[in-house]
Amino acid sequence: MTKKHSFYGILLAIMCTCALDSCTILMEHSVSKELICPPPPTQNCYPQRYIGNSIDTSSINKERFLKIERVNGLDNTIIDEWNISFLDKDNIWTTASAGGQQVLRKIDIEQETDIKEIIPQQYEESGAIGFLTGNSQYTLAAYLPGTAFSGDAGIYLTQSKLDEITIKKEIPPSELFHWDSHPSLSPNGKILFFSSDRNNTLRGTELYVALKGENWSKAYNCGRFINSNCDELSPFITKTGHTLLFSSSGHNTIGGYDIFSAEFNPELLEKGILADDSLMIENAFGRPQNIGSPINTIYDELFPSSPSPRTDTLLYYSSNQYAPNQNYAFDMFVIHPAYSYDSSIFIAKSDIIKSAFKRADKLDPRELITVEGKIVDEKNRKPVRGAEVTSLTYPNNEIIDQQFTDTIGQYKIKVQINKPVQITAESDKLFFNTITATFSAKDSNSFISEPLTLPAILSMRINFPLGEYQKPYIYVLDSNGFETTIQWKDAIIRLASNLLKFEKNIGSVSLTGHTDDIGSDAFNMDLGKKRANFIIQTLVKLGVPSTLLQAESEGEHVLPSKRNGESLDLFRKRCRRVELIKEIK
Known part of the structure; x- marks a missing residue:
């Protein structure tokens, strides 16, 4: 039996829950999931077998190692736990389902593996709500009104206040009579990814993208590099703003739904949307990579998310690996760093020479632009005169340019385009600080809006x-x-x-x-x-x-x-x- 038929009973069952489909809202758990939701479409879904590298989680002779654990408090045997939404440091929500109902709860994380408190969500609107994204000032959610057609979930703007989420209005990328769910906003709030069945039911669910300007653009299919003949679900944009994580039953899987990672170029993606150019949008994405075992298993892994920019060391996700054939089998898992101590503390003066920044060689002048900025004192916000400012390639830390601030704390410096760049500054009276940014050609001669502060x-x-x-x-x-x-x-x-x-x-x-x-x-x-x-x-x-x-x-x-x-x-x-x-x- 292929994944499509083994999990789809759960998929369109949980995707009716996961997808906020009204067909599950009033049904008793004892009712067969195949009866609650429509049967799966016939798809030409034949994923290849993943035979790549595994994530090293061994601890032998290591100062630091990665460890996978179930999240205590989100491993309930009578609830399916789907995802964790990190809106802000003190505004964290989880979406779950039980007894045919969608459950949205606010949570307080004690530490990476433990939930301190779970606060059930109260809201007046009839229907089902879940999968929050954005921040406390601008929050989107998947929502199925109680009066909607079966499966007609959409993406809605909400208002987040303390322990309450209020539905405001549906945003334009959603379409009537289609299932649109699993929204994920970029850190700058401009790019929205979501999953939808709008394109062709024979291809199942696929990932779409839309752009927020004065108004929302229409939604565009992410293209053949991201979407397969199988299902793509639960997109998540990392804090870096250029990496997309998502789940797929296609591409090359260990089994079931696996979590994949794909780099994308936000500037090219935005340009393609504004130009209504589907090919440019498709080419903004790199090839998806299976993130490997032991995160991915022969069972199903869904809804990756993280509050950290380093998803390689802190990543939450949902999986049914502990009880794949049981009801309410999905629990939240986390991969996180665990430590022994650093047994080698040898350090010498020669290390300063070794660590000195080297000047970057063979930089293409066509890939260099000049940007302007300002250095200020972190405490009093006064300009810092004579601060040394250096632009560096990232992560190699090779010098692109070095300059000093003028009498009003401003500087002009060369940076590389379309690649992450670090700008670091230091002075005699203060300490040092660094920002990391990615510039495009249109940023030439622009002024960095936020001053770099020295503490x-x-x-x-x-x-x-x-x-x-x-x-x-x-x-x-x-x-x-x-x-x-x-x-x-x-x-x-x-x-x-x-x-x-x-x-x-x-x-x-x-x-x-x-x-x-x-x-x-x-x-x-x-x-x-x-x-x-x-x-x-x-x-x-x-x-x-x-x-x-x-x-x-x-x-x-x-x-x-x-x-x-x-x-x-x-x-x-x-x-x-x-x-x-x-x-x-």
Whole structure:
């Protein structure tokens, strides 16, 4: 039996749930799903077998490894859990189904694998709602009005307030008498992907895309690279804005529905939509790649999502792998980083020379444009004069151009088009900061709207195991507590380079260690001091004079404010930090 016939009873059953189809809303669970929903169409669906690489989740002799677990609280044996929608840090929702009804709930994530609280959604509208996307200011959802024709789900603009979602109106990419569902908005809110059966029932469900300007454009089929003769479902645009994850029963699968990843060019996609050019839209996508086992199994994996730009290290998804032949078999899973400690802390002054940025060779002048921007003090927003600004290729960190800001903090610098570029800046009185952006040819001579801010206080979130102070985890965290691609050694080398460059202007640098709220006050004061001293010892190894550096501790006395809906695990990760302040001569 092919996947199409083995899962389609669930697909058009769950897709009637998943798809918000009214045929399931009032039916008892005991009724056969084949009777609740129409039979599957006859499709020429013959996916190839995936024989590619697997994701390495082994932990043997590793400082950091990936681990797959079911999400505690979203593994209920009487509910099908479909997806998690991350609108904002404190606005997270999950869509599920039980007893023939769609269930939308707000959740509070305790840590990556645990749900702290589930708040059922209350709304006045009759019908079914789910699969939220966007943010708290602009939220879309799939919705099936109670009076609609069977299967006529659409995409609706909603209003999100606290624990309530209110339906406002259907947006134009939706079409009457078609099933349009699983919306996913790009981070900038301009590009919408969704799944639909509008094209040809013999091809099942396919992915479509629309563009938001003053008004929404019509919807365009994503083309033959993305859509197969089988079903494509549950698109998700990652935080990078140029990677599309989705589920498919076609292409090359391990079995059932697998999760795929495809890169796309947002600028080319937008241009194709504005030009009404289907071929240009199709060519904006790269070839989909199966993300591999053990995420994908011989069963069904659907609805990928993540709050992190690094979906290779934090990804939520739904799967029926634990009970594929049972009702209510779908649970939420997560792949996330787990750690041992970094057993190698050797670092030397020569590492600064090795890490120095190299100038990029053989850049095509036709791929370079000039952009303008401004550098300001993060605290008082005043312009920073004489700051050094560097544009770098990403992720190779090769220099494209270097300039200095003028008397009003502005700069002009060359960048590469159609590829990610980092713009980094630093100064003697402040520390450094970096932004990553992708520019197109039309951005030539444009002004970057948001100034790059340089901090007077630098927070280094080098993450340590509980109670540890000299064996950090490999990767530093960002201000939200998520793992970055920057290793702790590289972060300290970057800091040392900045201090050595402006050494003559620096009177002293104070380093203050902070801890989370676990442990006694005395223990945490001592632990904070030890962590600050660990950074100092490493900086001295890199050539920074010890006379410039002073260690202090606040322990758990200066905790950051806990954000609404923030997990306790993320909050405590943000607490553990070492803050640096320069005193200028």
